[in-house]
Amino acid sequence: DQQVKQNSPSLSVQEGRISILNCDYTNSMFDYFLWYKKYPAEGPTFLISISSIKDKNEDGRFTVFLNKSAKHLSLHIVPSQPGDSAVYFCAASETSGTYKYIFGTGTRLKVLA
């Protein structure tokens, strides 16, 4: 039973355009959401997060949007750069409950130069 779902296994975007990566979750107890980026042969690295009391968090070219009613979050990268090519994982956590990070299956982003 996949509590965090990333339905797009891959995405290709032209350099300079916007990349939008999507994530859905099923557990209404999740209150903290994170995005990680992973390059080949490396561990995932933290990118950006959002708590359930917000609907948007921005950090430079990266913005995460949260729609609690739809149990949906998205990561926007603007403008996309070739160095952004990686696998992106969405994760969710219950900070007041079991406190463990549940990850999605990942989306492979390829930014074309």
Added chain:
Amino acid sequence: DAGVIQSPRHEVTEMGQEVTLRCKPISGHNSLFWYRQTMMRGLELLIYFNNNVPIDDSGMPEDRFSAKMPNASFSTLKIQPSEPRDSAVYFCASSGRTGFTEAFFGQGTRLTVV
């Protein structure tokens, strides 16, 4: 800080052999996680320790898998006996406190069981 350190980086073993993966979390972190990365399931949580105590091992696939955390600076994940379907990349991660914080990952151990 050196970050989360995992060893070995690569492990090739024959089916039926015992495999031990090792992890040193970031100093001061009190939560430790073992994940397995596969194409089908992404990053799958195997077990979670808090203050060296296993809190949730519901993700451990079967009795062949076991994990220990004898102290705050060391954890092991053991597979005995290993099977080809255990081939995957295994990640260890640690986190500093409960609440709104991220987990830091090691570089992973790529396990191949032949």
